[in-house]
Amino acid sequence: MNQRKAPIYEALLRLKSMRIVPFDVPGHKRGRGNEELAEFLGRKCLEVDVNSMKPLDNLCHPVSVIKEAEELAAEAFGAEHAFFMVGGTTSAVQSMILSVVKNGDEIILPRNVHRSVINALVLCGAVPVYVNPETNERLGISLGMKVSEVERAIKEHPNAKAVVVNNPTYYGICSDIKSIVKLAHDNKMLVLADEAHGTHFYFGNGLPVAAIHAGADIAAVSMHKSGGSLTQSSFLLTGKNVNADYVRQVINLTQTTSGSYLLMSSLDLSRRNLAQNGGAIYENIKAMVGYAREEINEIGDYYAYGKELINGDSVFDFDETKLSIHTLDTGLAGIEVYDILRDEYDIQTEFGDMGNLLAYISVGDREKDIERLISALSEIRRRYKREKTGMLDTEYISPKVMTTPQKAFYADKVQIPLSKCADKVCAEFVMCYPPGIPILAPGELITPEIINYISYAKEKGCTLLGTEDLETNLINVIV
Amino acid sequence: MDLWFSENHTKNVKFSVRVTKQLYSNKSEFQQIDVFESPEFGRFLTLDGYMMLTEKDEFIYHEMITHVPMAIHPNPKHILVIGGGDGGTVRELLKYDCVERIDLVEIDEEVVEVCRKYPPQTAKCLDNTDGRIRFFYEDGLKYIRHCEDMYDLIIVDSTDPFGPGEGLFTMEFYGNCSKALHDDGIMVNQHESPFYDEDAYAMQRAHKRIVSSFDMCRVYQAHIPTYPSGHWLFGFATKKYHPLRDFDPKRWEKLGIETKYYTTNLHKGAFYVPAYVEKLLSDVE
Numbered sequence: 001m002n003q004r005k006a007p008i009y010e011a012l013l014r015l016k017s018m019r020i021v022p023f024d025v026p027g028h029k030r031g032r033g034n035e036e037l038a039e040f041l042g043r044k045c046l047e048v049d050v051n052s053m054k055p056l057d058n059l060c061h062p063v064s065v066i067k068e069a070e071e072l073a074a075e076a077f078g079a080e081h082a083f084f085m086v087g088g089t090t091s092a093v094q095s096m097i098l099s100v101v102k103n104g105d106e107i108i109l110p111r112n113v114h115r116s117v118i119n120a121l122v123l124c125g126a127v128p129v130y131v132n133p134e135t136n137e138r139l140g141i142s143l144g145m146k147v148s149e150v151e152r153a154i155k156e157h158p159n160a161k162a163v164v165v166n167n168p169t170y171y172g173i174c175s176d177i178k179s180i181v182k183l184a185h186d187n188k189m190l191v192l193a194d195e196a197h198g199t200h201f202y203f204g205n206g207l208p209v210a211a212i213h214a215g216a217d218i219a220a221v222s223m224h225k226s227g228g229s230l231t232q233s234s235f236l237l238t239g240k241n242v243n244a245d246y247v248r249q250v251i252n253l254t255q256t257t258s259g260s261y262l263l264m265s266s267l268d269l270s271r272r273n274l275a276q277n278g279g280a281i282y283e284n285i286k287a288m289v290g291y292a293r294e295e296i297n298e299i300g301d302y303y304a305y306g307k308e309l310i311n312g313d314s315v316f317d318f319d320e321t322k323l324s325i326h327t328l329d330t331g332l333a334g335i336e337v338y339d340i341l342r343d344e345y346d347i348q349t350e351f352g353d354m355g356n357l358l359a360y361i362s363v364g365d366r367e368k369d370i371e372r373l374i375s376a377l378s379e380i381r382r383r384y385k386r387e388k389t390g391m392l393d394t395e396y397i398s399p400k401v402m403t404t405p406q407k408a409f410y411a412d413k414v415q416i417p418l419s420k421c422a423d424k425v426c427a428e429f430v431m432c433y434p435p436g437i438p439i440l441a442p443g444e445l446i447t448p449e450i451i452n453y454i455s456y457a458k459e460k461g462c463t464l465l466g467t468e469d470l471e472t473n474l475i476n477v478i479v
Numbered sequence: 480m481d482l483w484f485s486e487n488h489t490k491n492v493k494f495s496v497r498v499t500k501q502l503y504s505n506k507s508e509f510q511q512i513d514v515f516e517s518p519e520f521g522r523f524l525t526l527d528g529y530m531m532l533t534e535k536d537e538f539i540y541h542e543m544i545t546h547v548p549m550a551i552h553p554n555p556k557h558i559l560v561i562g563g564g565d566g567g568t569v570r571e572l573l574k575y576d577c578v579e580r581i582d583l584v585e586i587d588e589e590v591v592e593v594c595r596k597y598p599p600q601t602a603k604c605l606d607n608t609d610g611r612i613r614f615f616y617e618d619g620l621k622y623i624r625h626c627e628d629m630y631d632l633i634i635v636d637s638t639d640p641f642g643p644g645e646g647l648f649t650m651e652f653y654g655n656c657s658k659a660l661h662d663d664g665i666m667v668n669q670h671e672s673p674f675y676d677e678d679a680y681a682m683q684r685a686h687k688r689i690v691s692s693f694d695m696c697r698v699y700q701a702h703i704p705t706y707p708s709g710h711w712l713f714g715f716a717t718k719k720y721h722p723l724r725d726f727d728p729k730r731w732e733k734l735g736i737e738t739k740y741y742t743t744n745l746h747k748g749a750f751y752v753p754a755y756v757e758k759l760l761s762d763v764e
Binding site (some may be wrong): 344345346367368371372374375376378379382383 | 618620621623624643645646649650651652654655658691
């Protein structure tokens, strides 16, 4: 196929030139009905905020331009099929899970999955089987799954339907996905990949292997993160072991019937751009991040980690486009550096957790901004460095699953103060956002260790969410 | 021929100069560089369409950014100039025998080359062969990060807070400057104009950031016809010297340096800024 084509974008251009009189939704009618919005977002933007119609195809049931755009995307990513998703990668992940497991089925997953994975389990009633990811003690981050751990989970749960893999984690850590695929397939299980942070693996050179290329069966790919499309647009990719038409039915259970053409055209154009220029784009990003990593490590006390973490198993590969920085040796938590950068230096980074800071470097970054980040980090160390006392060692806390996420979520429950929650079973999520990885998921036992961790995260200024109580002072527990 | 160079000073105000010809036009790695010939201002240099210097009025800017701090510091030997590829600031610095070394950090080598060729009244000093000038063609923000306790005076002779110079108006830059100075060091910077709203806002932001990096911060002014509103400010930041109390006019006058704009009396007056400017500054201090 011709990857220079962008069928949805081209159809929208044709539609504009046809000057069709709209007696359909949306009611702003090419922006005329909302001057303020047209002024703010730009008239050109509202002109193509249109609804499904014959020349533009229909996302729920593609037969023409969307179909062609999906085929082009599938080819570009090397997948059997690609679905345009407009409800974020969250919706892609959920459709991926719902396509594969139903009530009572077991699914093997690393505990450091995104909340959207466990949300899907709340919806469908499947039973999670957690593989504890390794932890790097110095950095306080979860790593990938060891193949031997996956193997053990498969042996203990031979009827599980699928294995979920983060490819990579938020911090850029990859498991040995090829071996996991082989292991899973040998045991008649599918492999599902959360590639929210891995779009570039499909296009860059010398990056970790992309899930579909490694033989995974379904992958949720966040085009809007490293791929440059609009927020909330995403791809769901399937391989040859999966019935794509059934997957589409599952997607249509929850996805809007008014798919946004702003989002779809952004996917179409970004795919075209990456298919043609992706190699050069990610080469440039790797160079920028490599430079930043070297300079930051030269400042002292910061540790911007890279490929040296690779250990052949729980860190099978590392995504060099990720700029993850360990901050604890400056005496500052990652979240504290994150806050100082924004409040005093006007620099917004992706997230800070207890011990790490993540700066997201992508197709839109400029060298001079990288210089600002490096200089600001150097200044923060000079001005704020303190003794490393009183910092909580953040260890991976192994979850004790008492019941399924669905049963816990819908159980009779009561809100009680966090401090009184020890030994109760949690009925909701508690997580820091970002990264959105649950500290507690519905159905898990609340231990004093976890209470301590949550209190510490709040004290350091992490944004906690997931609980019904927006202040996270009260937690819903099963009666 | 009716040929004019125009620069928008605001969305609603335009400043125009009749030109007789364009001497140079090229997009460098960093910016668009143009040089024009004009009947009123002589040759002038623009970067990304903004007036940087004219042969007729550049002396005002360059004298004021240089002689004010040089007259306050009792013994300035090691000077860092960031930006200033046109050479005007270096020309003024070379008038002092006490200056042992001038490090010029300019991101765009092409600006230096163009100025050597076209308005040579500022740049010909860069051919100085007594070994006092060192050239560094790199990002000022990056250069300064590696400097500690090295300079008596830093002159930030930058473009505007957008474009290639934007990193030179940041908190991290001023903090690094403070680190790069000796304990009795002085930093002087191009501080924008207080008059039009957008410029005033940029000026306030810069001031606020300098205030949080230095013990003492003052602002002084000059009148520069070709810059927006003509009323221009310079920032004066230090860890030790007060710009008026530590100023010894006689010491400077004894040096016998010839100037067209700067005088020791003007020095004192320049620090007395209008009431509305005082308010803009105190609002962010």
